[in-house]
Amino acid sequence: MKISHPKNFWGGVLFIVLGATFAVIARGIPHVDFLPGYAMGTPARMGPGFFPFYLGMLLLVLGVIIAAGGFKVHEGDPGTVEPFHWKPIFWVLASIVMFGLLLKIIGMLAAGILLVIGASLGSRDFRLRPVIILAICLVIFCALVFVVGLKLPIPLCPDVEALQQFRMCRA
């Protein structure tokens, strides 16, 4: 059979995978140590596994129906999945993850500058100088608003102890 509407087909497959994952983790697989499952209980006394297991199964069934729609021809709608643009995906998400990992160690000022520069690499025309100026302005603004103004407990400067520990780990 030919997949005539890839968007529906792959959407359905994604739901099948997600539904199955939730259901299997809830139910557990016998003799597999890392998948013990949660107690199912009875309808009158539901265990923690009951609701997620049946919801997962329901999602799986819906996924099958959606995926089946992928074999039907939709008039005027080729249903091709638009290509993924890996450049912005990579730079934006990698910068966010790096910000999360480094925030407590090097502080918001440095991590924020790295975030802005890193994410800007994902845009179409990247120019270093304006981006650096923008980054510096933004972190100063954030420090004033969030830390000085709203008094949120965000580390601003590098944490010397954490850095030393990091160095010791490597040595």
Place this chain on the structure above:
Amino acid sequence: MELLNNLAIGFGVALHWQNIMYCFVGVLLGTLIGVLPGIGPIATISMLLPATFVLPPVSALIMLAGIYYGAQYGGSTTAILVNLPGEVSSVVTCLDGYQMARKGQAGKALGVAALGSFFAGSVATLLIAGFAPPLAELALKFGPSDYFSLMVLGLVAAVVLAHGSIIKAIAMIILGLLAGLIGTDVNSGVARYSFGLPELIDGIGIGTVAMGMFGFSEIIRNLETSAGDREVFTKRIEGLLPNWKDIKQCALPTIRGTALGSMLGILPGGGPVLGAFSAYTLEKKLSKDPSRFGKGAIEGVAAPESANNAAAQTSFIPLLTLGIPSNPVMALMIGAMIIHGIQPGPQIMTAKPELFWGMIASMWVGNFLLVVLNLPLIGMWVKLLTVKYDYLFPAILIFCCIGVYSISNMWMDVILAALFGFIGYVFIKLDVEPAPLLLGYVLGPMMEENLRRALLLSRGDPAVFVTRPISATLLVISLVLIVIVAAPAVKKRREEAFQEG
């Protein structure tokens, strides 16, 4: 006279100088993000959740609500001046608003939009004040099975009224329900789907999910399309106040838009988008000369603008009376209430009258502030539109990252949000609307809890859902809704309705 009394309590709270200030900050921020395409109320409210920790709950909720309805005002400004909807709900405003601007009537279009919105906001505020108390009283009689069925109805209606594929939306809601279960189960103490990570034991905050799926994935998507040339009307905008002839022409459309928007706003899933679309379609049908529409008809601005603002306000009714969100923004408001230690539900009105009525009164204050402040500020918003997205998105990104981190001061949340950003992007590429997920996400734990309680009381007999009259009625309505929408004739019309324009 009780109503007047209650409104007096409300205005007493809302007119406190501190609350006026937070209301002002809220509507100003709301307008700002409404003007800027690429960032909506969902990302903004989740970004600001941590900032409201230090505020008293009333002020926090007043500010967050202001962001939501303020965004409706801002969205129309961009729609009229740039032909670019700042918010989805102002898509229809582009049709005639931009044409008016091209004819040199930008000021008039903006004025009519603002005044229509103010009228709609005032009426909707009164409606909330009038309808909420009896509804809340009714809701107090609800048992767990009734609540469960109510949530089913809410979710079904949300799907039926939203645009896009119904079955995909249902799947997305179920995925949301499942994701909402991550974390410790209250009844058994078992940490579900936590993969042994201590950061997941308390579940994932709704702000983290919302910011990932609506903030980060939106940024990536905007980066892949080139900005293109925008024709911004940066000339001086004059003649904001409509003349007598315009007022006469707009009075009825505004009233009809308000009525339609108010009704659709109460329904789960309805909200501003549907309100604006329906109001525009209605005006076109009623017009003596429908061909004027799309070429700068003033009714085509007045009606949808009043409708989206009315709907934005009345969507607070299910939230305040039943504790059930009717759209993703309301889901976030529930999250905000819980963070501030307020259990959403019908008891809010009696247990915390100053919060309940204060919020309602603040909506009128907010609408007033919007008209008074925004008309003079339009020039500034226009300037903002000329800022390149290359410089705008890093700012949104850093605010979002700091926001996610600050919700519970956990770096893990930032990484989880990035993950949700990727998931959201994949779903958008597969033509699956991510919004329903957020509704399911908030309702997941509530639904499970009520299902458990209902079946515990009935000793495991599922018949309880059909033997109790309230629950049975709600389930029948849900079923009828599904059947109607699945019918081929309605299905086709529904698709047409959302493609109008």
